[in-house]
Amino acid sequence: MKPRHRRIAIVGAGLAALGLAALLVLNALQSNLVFFFSPSQVAAKAVPRAEAFRIGGLVEAGSVQRGSDGLTVRFVVTDLAQRVPVSYSGLLPDLFREGKGVVVAGRLLADGSFQATQVLAKHDENYMPPEAAAALEQARKSPAPLPMEAQP
Template sequence: MKARYRRFALIAGGLLSVALASAFVLDAFRANVMFFVSPGEIAAHRAPASQRFRLGGMVERGLLTHDVDGRTVRFVVADRVASIPVVYAGALPDLFREGSGIVAQGSLGADGRFHADEVLAKHDEKYTPPQITQMMREAAAPSGVRK
C-alpha cells in the first residue's frame, strides 16, 4: 500500500513540475508578444493603450519632415481607413520612402502621435528575381515548348 502512495506522489509531483514549467514558458511568451495594429484600428480605439505595438501602413506622400536637429523625422502612416502621425528619432532604413510600406515599433503617446523607436521598411512584394520568373514560365508552358 505504501508503494502505491509513493507512486501517486511521484506522478503528482511530475505533473505539477510540468505545469509550473509550462506556466513560466507561457509567461515569457506573453511578455515578448508584440501586437501589429493598423491606423484604422488605432482610430477605432482598438490599439493597446499601455503596451508597445507595431504600426503598419503606407507612408503618405508630401508629409515627411525632418526637424532642425537632423535626427527627428515626422511622417504620417495611413491605410484605407485612417492616418496616424509618427515621430521617430534615428536613422531611417534605406528602403524608407514616401508611398512605401513600413512597420514602426513603439507606443501611442498622449498627444495622439505614434512615438516609434524602430522603423522597418517593407520591400516591394511584387518583385520576383528573373531566375524564378523564368522557372515559373517553363513550368507553366506545355511540355516540349520552351519560351
C-alpha cells in the same frame, strides 16, 4: 514510504513542474506579444492605450520631416482612409521611402500621435505584411474617411 506512495509523489512533482514550465512559457509569450493595427483602427480608438503595438500602412507622401539632430524623424502612416502621425528617433531602414509600405512598433501617446521604437520597411516591391495589405484593402473599400483627431 511505500513504493506506491513514492511513485505517486514523483508523478505529482513531475506534473507540478510541467505545469509551472507551461505557465512560465505562456507568461513569456504574452509579455512579448505585439498586436498589429491599421491607422483606421487607431482613429476608431480600437487599440490598447497602455501597451505596445504595431501600426502598418504607407508612409504618406510629403510627410517625412527630419530633425536637426539627424536621428529624429516625423512622418505620417496612412491606410488611405486615416492618418497617424509618427515620431521616431534612430536610424531608418535603407528601404524607408515616402509612398512605400512600413510597419512601426511603439506606443500611442496622449495627443494621438505614435512614438515608434522600431521602424520596419518592406523589403521589395511585391511584399507587404498580410495584415498591412488587408488593412489597406479594407480602407479602400470603406465609404468615407473619418476626421483625424491629431495632426502633426
